[in-house]
Each structure stands twice: as C-alpha cells, then as structure tokens.
Amino acid sequence: MASDASDLLNNVLSTQTESLATLFGAMVPAEGTQEAETAVQWAQIAARMQSIWTEFQVEQLEKAKDSPPHYVDPVKWVATAEAVFRQLPLANPEVQQNLWEEGLALTNAVLGQYGLGPQAAGNAEEAPELPRKDRRFADPEWRNQPFFAVLHQLYLLLSDNIKDMAASVEGLDPARKAQLEFATNAIVDALSPANFPFTNPVALGKASETKGESLVRGLQNMLDDMRKGQLTHSRPGAFVLGENIAVTPGKVVYETPLFQLIQYTPTTDKVLKTPLVIFPPWINRFYILDLNAKKSFVRWAVEQGVTVFMVSWKSADASMADMVWDDYIKAQIEAIDVVRERLKVPAVHTVGYCVAGTTLAATLAVLARKGEADKVACATFFTAQVDFEEAGDLKHFVDDQQIETVGKLSPEGYLDGRYLAATFNALRGNDLIWSYVEKNYLKGEEHPAFDLLHWNGDVTNLPARWHRDYLRDLYRDNRLVVADSLQACGVPVDLHRIATPVYIQAGREDHIAPPQSVWKLTHYLSGPWTFLLAGSGHIAGVVNPPSSGKYQYWTNDGSPETLEDFVAGASEHPGSWWPHWREWIGKLDSTEVSARGKRRPGGRGDRVIEDAPGRYVAER
Template sequence: MDNQGDKSTKIPSLDHYVVKDPEAFARNVAHMIEQAGKAASAWVEPREKGLKRDTLADPVTDIVKTLSKVSEYWLSEPSRALEAQTKLFSSYMAIWSNSIRRISGEEVEDIAAPEKGDKRFTDEDWGRNAFFDFLKQAYLVTARWAGDLVENAEGLDDHTRHKASFYVKQITTAASPSNFLLTNPELYKETVASNGENLVRGMKMLAEDIVAGGGDLRLRQSDLTKFALGENVATTPGKVIARSDVAEIIQYEPTTKDVLKRPLLICPPWINKFYILDLNPEKSFIKWAIDHGHSVFVISWVNPDQRHAHKDWTAYINEGLRFGLDAVEAATGERAVNAIGYCVGGTLLSAALALFAKEGEDRIKSATLFTTQVDFTHAGDLKVFVDEDQIRALENAMSAEGYLDGTRMATAFNMLRSGDLVWPYVVNNYMRGRDPVPFDLLYWNADATRMSAANHSYYLRNCYLDNNLVKGMMKLAGESLSLADVKIPIYNLAAKEDHIAPALSVFTGCQYFGGDITYVLSGSGHIAGVVNPPAKNKYQFWTGDTPVGSFESWLEKSVEHPGSWWNHWHAWIEKQDNTRVAPHIPGENNVQVLADAPGTYVRIRV
C-alpha cells in the first residue's frame, strides 16, 4: 500500500469508527483521566518542591523572535501578504473541489502527496476516506507553504533563516494530523476497537515516563528492561587499567596470536557513552578491531556532576587523552600509538594533536576521525541552538548545578530528526499504548550523559559560535593552536546522510591539517555510517583524490565501493606500520586491574 491509499470511489464503511460498547468506552475514558491526573502530578510535584526549574521560556522566546522576523517581511507589504494568503487559500479550495469531484465518482490527482519515505499516512483511509484525505492534503499544503514563507523571505541573515526553517519544520511536524487521535484514522479505529483501552495504557506510560524523567518527559524509544551493560551490550572482554577524575581507560583482551605493534587508543564523544562502538558482538567495531590484530584501548568518560563543573578541554586532554597515552605505554611498553576520535571526541583529538605538536608530544603516529568536525562553517542544524543569547542562557542554567543535564542534549539531538525519533514514539506509546520494541541502538541513545559546565561552554563558544580551531585562535594550556602543525597522516571518515557532522563540513575541515589526509565518505548517517560491520554487507563508501577544491567535484570523481569501509581503514592502518608483536594481556607489566569492562563510569546514569 503506498501513501496515496485506495482512491476507490466506493463510499468506505464507517463501522470501524462507531463505538460498540459505550459503557466500556466511558469506563476506560474515566481510567484514562485518572492516569492523566497521575501524569500531571508527576510533572507538578518536583516543581512544587523546588527540585525542577523550567527553562522553557528561553527557547520559546527565541522561536517567537526568529519567526517574527519572517512575518515582518510578509506583513510589511499588504500586497505581499495578500498574495501569500491567496496562494494558500486557493490550494485549500482546489483540495475541496477535488474532494467533491471524487465523491461524485471522478478520478482526480491529489494536490499534495507525502514525500517518498514518509510513513505517517500509510493507512488506507488516508486516501479512501474523504475527510482524512482532505486533512492529509491540507496539512501537506500548509506545511510546504510555511516552509516557502521562510525560504522566500528577503533580508534574513543566514543564521536567522536557518533557525526559522528549523523551527517551522518542528512546528509543522508536531502539527501533523497523524499525531492526534481524532485526526488519525488508524488511531481512531484502534481506540474504537479497544473501547479506549489503548488510551488508558498510554496515559499510564506517560505518567511512568514523567516520573522516570524526574518531572520531565523521558520519552522511551526502546524497551530498556531488555538490556544490561556487560550482559548483552558492551560485552567485549577487557579490564579497566587506569582511572582519572574524568576518564577510565579500558584495555581489551587480545584474540589473535600476534598484534600490530602500535596499540589503538579510541577517544569517543563524551556527549554519549563509548559503547556505541561495542553494542553487541555482531556490531562491535571494538571486537572487530581486536579480531584483526589491534591492541584496543578505549577512553570511557565520566558522567560528570557538580565536582566536574570546572573540567574544561585542557582537563579532558590531560586527564583523558594524555592519561590514556600514559596507560597504553604502561600496559604495552609502546610509545607509538594509532588514535581514533569519534564526533566531538575527534574534535578534542584534533585540538590535542595541535597542542601536542607545540609541546613536542609525538606518541600519536596516525589519527582516524569518525564523523568529526574541525571547521564548523557548515555544521548543520545543531547551529540552530548556538548564538550568543542562547549560549548565555545555557551558561546561566548550567551555573546552578555545574553541568548540563543529559536530557537537554538528548532532546536536542532527537529534535534534529523529530519525525523519526520523537513523534512516532509519542503516537506509539501514549496513544496506541504499545511498548516500544527492544533496540540496542535506541537503548544506547537513551543512556544520556551530562556535560560539565566548563567543557560544554568551551565547546559551544570555540567551535560552533566562533569556529576558533580553524582560525588559529583556539587556546589550550596557554598555547594558540594551529591544525597546520598536525603533520601525521589522518583517515577522515564522513557519512553522506549525517545530520550532526555533515559530509561537507568534514570535507572542508581537511584543508586545515598539515599532513596527508585520506577522506572517505560512508553511506548512511552519523551512527549507521560508522557502525557498519563488513559481515552485514550494507551501504557503501566512496574513496577519491586528495580532499581539495569543492566537495561536489571530489564526489563526482570518487569511486564507489559496496559494503563497509572497515577493511579499507584496516588496510590504511597497516600501511602506516604493519609490524607485529606478541599480544598484550590486561594486567601484565605490573599494571593494576581496577574493574572488568565496561567499567564503572559507564554505569553512572543521569
């Protein structure tokens, strides 16, 4: 069944929309109201006790201010406003006319149809039932009209236009008739069929999720009860061999008779937990690397609290990366190391490499960057949340506790793809009353981490706001950093559909490094483009010339390869140094073992 639904002229039966047991339905409505009251109490109670402070005013103020600038353009000239209104009204009239003609038996084309891949309107009654078909088309026309208002408004600076486009998309996605009981035929029919039992279950889940969020909604995207760290996620055997205030260093057990002489140190993002690279044995990049002869060490960042309020990037470099290099050397006796940085972990690694070059620290001999930005000119939709006013408001909010609550960042990431990561779960959980299915990736996604105030403020200001790293204006440990000082070879992986670190943004960052850069483009997005084991034979990757000139030109001349880029990366690593030595066992060389992998820091929940 496609998104158009059945356009048969036969009048559809209304039997599925009629309540069969009014008494049972009324009883369930009463139970639903009772559960809704519990949800309201769960929201109110922590606020009455002073345990929760709302900061909704700041984003709402920014939305109003931004969209007001768009409306100023259209309302400043009456004829312009009339033209826009007339265009929308004429579309409504055309949809209405088509509805009348269809009822009379004519075959007519839709005025508006969902885009390919839009799963919101798959129920047959979206096309067969004239009422729901009208709602669908009117919504699609209105959403596109609103987007065009932003696109065609003159006099907006790029940042304001970007924000306005993002906010309009969020509003129109939220306003979709598929999100509401009375305007979604599938929800309506399910409610009638169950006499409203789905709504009772949904309100009960809503109350539970507000309680779990401590007064805020913690939207469940997976059945979290089906996963446990060290049991069915993050299961690769290893030991914690070092611990600082901000990081644990995990050394994994070898599985091969010999290993590459250069150990591999992985610096993951602290915005999420490291086990995205070790979800399960079939998806684990860590296990795959071990099985291919790498001595793998991973930095597991602490989930910070008030004690870490002043831990900035210098602290994360010294107590994370440099601390990790020391631990690797103590465990293996090797000074030369291959390093990997993922997302903001890659940005930190890049800044650290520039600092190390100033200091003469040369233990990292090659660097691999997974979906990493160093130039934030084309940083994507996350830039919507970054300007002076918003950062200052965020800093004020962080000053009270010393950190940014993990749910704030998780919500921001989810809003980048609200049509996939928010509203389908709102409908499924709270209206259909269904538990989400177990999914390890979404379990990881829900395992949010806090950000220390100093760290997060430094990141937002120096990267997203001022783009200081590529300007040579970033300062760490008293040094002004230049990526041109980084002479080691770099494998720079981007993902074609990445909405967090866009492929163009990663590409433009290549030009600032001082050494040889291998730019590789993976299929899919920020996660699936990285976590793509060869055995799955999914997606593809592109290789090409040195990443100079335009991204479009590079892509046009690139060569597409089927499947995963992992083997290509491993071959690149072996070209740097393929010397093999006996494997290193965690705990040898008088190194103290502190805990089993995945460690203790990763278990600290928000």
C-alpha cells in the same frame, strides 16, 4: 505560568477523555442494553485516564517542592510558535487568498475522487491515490475516509506553503534566516494531524479495536516519559550493560575523575605492535562502538589483531563544574601516555569520534607545539569537525540567547544530558520525536528492544562551563581553525602544525557533521591524509560491520581540492569501509608482537580495576 500550563493540560485531558467516550460510543453500532454497556465502558476508560492524570499531577506537585518538572511548558511552546509565525507573511491578504484558492481546489479534487463535490468522478470502490504523498500518512486509513484524506492533504499543502514562505523571507542575516527556516519546519512538523488523537484515523481505529485500552497505555507511556524528562525510544530494561550490550571482554586498567581506560582482551596470538586508543564522544556513551557482537567495531578490531583501548568518559556531576577545554585535551594526552608506558611502545594509533575527534585535533596540535607529535603514530577521525562554518543544523542552537539558556539550565555546574538528547532528537523531529508520539502515546504500542535506540537514550551529563565554551568558541566563533586563537595545556593551538598521518571518515547523509564540513579538516593538515566517504549518516555510516553487507563507501586516489572534486573522481566500493581502514593502519607499520604479558589485561601480575565496561558508563 507553570500552574496555568498544568490547568491547561488538565482541561484538555478532561475534555478529550469525555469526548472520546462520546465519540467511540457513537462509533459502535448498538441498541438497548449493548448501547448502555458501550457507554459505561467508555465512561470507565475516561475515568481511568482522568484518575491516572490526577495521580500524576499530585505526584508532580510533591516533586516540584524540590525541583521544577522536566517537561516542556506548552504555553511557552505556543508563544514560541506564535513568534515564529509572526515573521511570515500569513496576514497578507494576497497570501491568504492564494491559500484559500489552492485549498479549495485541492479539497474539491480530493472529494471528487470519492464521488463527492463538484468534481465527483463517481463512487470509488477503493481509496484513491492522492496528489500529495508523505510517509507519515502512508497507512490506508488516511485514504479510506474522505474527511481524513482532505485533512492530511490540506495539511501538506499548508505546510509546504509555510516552509516556502520561511525560505523566501528577506532582510535577515544568513544565520537568522537559517534559524527561522529550521524553527518553521519544526513547528509545522509538530502540528501534523498525525500527532493528535482526534485527527489521526489510525489511532482512532486502534482505540476502537482495543476498546480504549490503547488510550490508557498511551497515556501511561506519555506520563512515564514526563516523569523521567525524556522521550523513550527503546523498551526499558531490555538491555543491560555487560550482559547483552557492551559485552566485548576487557578490563578497566586505569582511572581518573574524568575517565576510565578499558583494554580489551586479544583474540589472536599475534597483534600489531602499535596499539589503538579510541576516544568516543564525551556527549555519548562509548558503547556505540561496542553495541553487540555483530555490530561492535571494538570486537572486530580486536579480531583483526589490534590491541584496543577505549576511553569511557565520566558523566558530569557537580564535582566537575570547573572542567574546561584543557581538561579533555589533557585527558587524551594522559590516556596516550598511559598506554605507551603500559605496553612499552613509543606511539599509539588514535581514533576520535565526533566531538572527541574535534578535541583529538587540538590534542595533536598541542603535542606538535610541544615537540611530542611522535607519541601518535596516526589519527583517525570518525565524522569529526574542526571548521564549523558549515556545521549543519546544530548551529541553530548556538547563538547568544541559546548559550545563555544553557547556563540557566545548569545551576549545579553541569548540563543534564536530557537537554542534549532533546536537541539531537529535534534535528530529526519526525523520526525521533513525532513517530514515537504516534506509536507510543496515540496508539499505546510497546517500545521496541533496539540496542541503537537504547544507546541514543542513555544520556551523559556535561560540565556546563566546558559545554558553553565549546558552543561559543568553536560552533559560534569558529576559533579552532584560526591559528593560535585558542590555547590548551599552556600553548597556542595551530592545526597547521599537525603532520601526523590522518584518516578522515565522513558520512554522506550525516546531518550532525555534514560531509562538506568534515572535509574541511583536510585544509589544515601539514601531513598525509586519506579521506573516505561512507554511505549513510552519523551513526550507521560509522557502525557498519563487514558482516552486514550494507551501504558502500567511496575513495579517491587522486589529489582532489574540494569535496565536489573528490566525489566526481571517486570510486564506489560495496559494503563496509572498516577493512579499508585496517589496511591503511597496517601499511603504516605492520610489525606484530605476541599477545602476552600486559597485552592480555588482568593476567598474572597485572593489577586492574574491574571488568569492562566499567562503572563510569553506568553512572547517570
């Protein structure tokens, strides 16, 4: 199958490069010597592209002796698409007739705007407004020529119809129905004419303007991504840890085989007595909360007089193959105890972001069961779920077949972070996959230097056993909210035992942890809680510093029973929610101490391991 796919790609590329030479030679008006020079130029472009592709093939054949390639086999992709479309009534004669009639009517209407066809309205001096709009086709080039106008309008018509068919399929259980709709949307988006060189007028125009150089650069960009097995979103080399990203001063003060503990240097003379321990997602790098001086939650919290500790998880390798649920909960408890002992305080504030918030909830339940709940003064949850009944599109990746596939992708006991990155990118395919295919492959543009996108592509490996357990026990079977269904650290887990004060933040537009899912944490707490709904999504809803003046947040001082009740009675506030959170922890305990001794990591007599951000965050 792999060799068939390679032959297919080779044949496609050969055909495309030869056709491009003919196409662009015909597009450039020339006569005699100029015509010959144009033909030679495009032949050279075609030859360069063929040479680049051949070198790549040889390189991959050598690598394949040791390990399989990371890129997706297109033959398997086509088979997947065929299986999805077989479930839709596309072969129904009535459906086909309706599509034909709608398509013909749309074609005539569009051509009529250009003074062509039976509905011609005269010659249009400017590209007309078309009935169907989509930001993928916002460039005027899609309307400047009738062919491309008809092409993308028919695509939008067909895609809407196919998505409607998937939504109307009957006889499937809700989970399978949702999977069908998700897969249909993903495939239809992938088949957009904007994603292919011959059907994208913007890419064709760029190729003509650059005399083919954009095609060469685009091919090189694509092959570079295939080499590393990952789509590139940000300019390689633009960001260096500790130099222009993750730069808040601090020291690594503790280390285990699973995590490093960073303590940040205070910038105020006085600090809150109770320190803060942040648990970032173990599927990502911690510095999403320390991107740069302007966006850093860590730096901001330090400036507000909070002693901040950050857990930096180790990217998994074969030595971590046997790590499971218990290990991450034990690690969180260990970090809490280390900080308590280091600063001689009875308790700490905690933050759990996304999946680390899920684990933090289990940690609180374990501490409560063991009579040690007072080690945590409060817990803040950033876009974290414990009840996965309405967990969003990620649930499409957690059926038995998907979980079995994860096992096959992890022969050394850990899951390569590139597969996780591809999964998350697929949740927003047009934004995180196809727009970059168009920009970087079809138009040959350079990647932007964007810190958030750099972080998004800085993948982290996971212990495969732990990852499979997480998908099966939490996402698929939703056992965390069933009292005593799961165990950790030798005791049953019951979230109802959590009496610790809790602050819950959700993102209104979050597609990874939907707000209605995050809200459900309120159903399982025995102690006081505060819920806050932030504008934007999973990242921007969290990383929204006051200095940016962006977005808004909603609070409700009543006693809402549901998210709908919360929204109905909520008050809207402009800007960042961070000051609201800081005020909340200050009200719990406003006691301050001098920022000296071990409050300043690495000072006299304080043995530390290394400067922040540490080694673990740089390990692949």
